[in-house]
Amino acid sequence: MRDPPPSWGCAQRCKPNEVFSVRGYELRFDVSAVQGVRAGMEDRWNVAVHEGGDAAVLSVYDGHGGPQVSSYLMATLSGVILDDPGLEADPAGVLRRACAAVDAAVVLANPGTQTLGRGPGPGSTAIVVLLLPPRMFVANVGDSRAIVTNRDGAIIFQSLDQRPSLPAERKRIVRLGGTVRNCDGVHRAEGILAVSRAFGNAGIKHCVKAEPEVTELDLNDVDTCILCSDGLTDVVDAAKAVETVRGISATKGTSTAGGLLSPTGKAMRAARDRHSSGSGTGTSSPDTGGGSRRESGSAVSGYGSSGSFWGTKRRVANALTSLAKMRQSMDNVTVLAWCCRAITSYRCEDNAALDSDVTQGSGAAAADGGRPPAPPAGRNPAPRRTSAATSDGGQGSGNFHNSLSRIGTCVDAGGRASVGWSGLAAAAAAAAGEVQGCTTVRKSKAAAAIEVGGYTTVK
Template sequence: MPARADATGVSGTSRRKSSSMEFGVATNCAPNEPVVLNGYEFTFDACAIKGKRPYMEDRWCAVLDEDVGAFVLAVYDGHGGSAVSSHLSRHLAREILGEDTLRTDTEGALKRVFKRVDDQVCLDNPGNMRGMFGTPGAGSTAIMAVIIPPKMYVANLGDSRATTYDNRGSVTFESADQRPDVHAEKERIVKEGGFVKRGRDGTWRTGGILAVSRAFGNAGIKKFLSVEPEVSVIELDMVDSMILCSDGLTDVMNSKMASETMRAAPVGATSSSPSPVRTRRVANSLVTLARVRQSRDNISVVVLQSRRLNGALAFPSLETPLSLTKTACRTPTTVQYDPAASAQEDPNEHSVSVSLVVKSGNIRVVCDARATKMSSRGTRCEASDGLSTPMPNVDRESTQAITPIGLVQAEAV
């Protein structure tokens, strides 16, 4: 289990503190409690088990920073021990949220922070290599989702995986595993002076040791391993749910099977909103099914439910120039007023003159009334004496169309 995280690691006035749970850390958020960011609502849950391994090396994290306006979820699959994956679960997301250029250059910020953190974990875990033999030191893969509405950035390093689904259960995105048997990865390893070789179990391995081509740590063979993540940008409106997981799940279950498991999980009382019951049951069901299918690895799963709030306003960031900010004011196509009775009905009554003034988003209804009697249609227009404000008789349909736009005021002229 990782050490308890420091509760002061994330800036801002978020409502919660850090808490260490089994094989993971949640900061300023909690499993199965709604998180609202800039017009979107999210609910997440995590489930992790040791599997048939002698010890647990996987870790996960969830970090919310309301001041930055970002929500980070990640799964780390450690190897050679849990030292690197534990370090990442406590520090990597915080380093990313503290990067000044996160909102303006998200991809560049992710790559810079990955490199900086990797330098530190390699220094702390040097390994014990003798040429191409020995122990390369602890390492870890990483699959991370950085949510900055209305976009989500997925950073992939290694063979952990992210899969997103729409509301019909169809896959809208799936990260590609970075393994040494992938042609482009093999070419890069050889170009950097390394080699790829089959291990005793038939798995292609970098330097004959590691089954991935990109990872944090593994200082002994670092010159053959890349720490540059593959970053993908996803529109949140295309995401109904997402699964982040270690290869303990994907080795025995494809995306279609995971989708069927997710759709089979009961939806909450309101199907249009993220359901804590659903996320909890999906996370547990996926892990349980992986065990049933004889996965021998550690298994970690983080499930996210996402939805856009109805009628929510997505405000521009503080860095957005005013000239690029558009303000829309919807006005009704026609506005019909019921005037006072005509002079033919009663020569003592007069018509009411009404004008509509729109200024700075507000609407003023200005009346010019001099009639002193009740009209046949029920409009009372008293002479303006400073104590009462005459109002015209407005059709109900027109009133409903006007009111939501802004403040309606009536003045006597």
């Protein structure tokens, strides 16, 4: 299956399936978008990294009534969020303000009228993730979905679809002066829209607002996140989606969705009903109330502890969109799957070319009596982020940490280290016997790496 055309999504300062960093964390994302039976593709996606590398926004937008609003969101929302001067101090507030501002602009650009035989104008849902490591914020407007797992394969968070059938959402619509009607088994705001919150839809803006539910998570608890339009979740539940991303056999000890190619008939019928109208969207998740779901953390059956899709070349997002189409999803389908991990070692700036006398596991003392030489002027290692270490971390001695700090290394909380000094400095530390466990100095053109207690980082 071909990659989605550029008009269906965009990445800024990053590329799909290429690792990039955001404030001490590495990320990788994969994306796939396929058009369903509708006349046009209305889904959009966006990944944007702040120019300073301190924040990122990942998002999926599911348009209805045309692609105008979802395209506008793709082009503008991440920039409004990342450029807000209050981002660090009040990220949740920034997300809410950005949604309100962009929604107002969308309504002005795409007016709609609620008249007989006409829809309310184009609109869009949004599922947005803001990364401000080590914090992560999920903002949900409508029924696109975020599914978050930890490294044990447990679903630790899942956004809740905002639909008029939810009691809290129904009360909200009525309080704002709107109505909820049951149209052929599907609850719709003003008898039109199967989501209770959305961008655009100017003709029913009085009761359908773009007010996001915002949830904060600890990025250290997160391994993988799936962002998707409801074209996926109409026919694939969260557990099956996670299994697919992790490469788990659909029949290995589970029956979460009736097998790889066979969703329940109820789910398929519900999907067809919801999408029979061009402006209607929805999902098959249960009506459990407003807000978002924090899951209990039980692991997905059949999933091991091998972690996320860092080491695979498989197109995991494509696997999910293909699964949705095989299960006869009637809608457009977009999946943006990403994984992250904290950087536990850091490359310092190279001080000098490696000296020719770098040894492999040598006990020889350095020429200056074992003390590392001072870095050349202007080339002092300057790691972006250094976390405190314990005195020995179970792997290195206190003297080792002290000597490393003098020459600008980075030590993580486990006592492990990655060193970017000159070869002579690295050889001196190894020769001094200040590392417990297996210690080697690795020779390369630009930097040396130290292996401590079996942990290796080569830069």
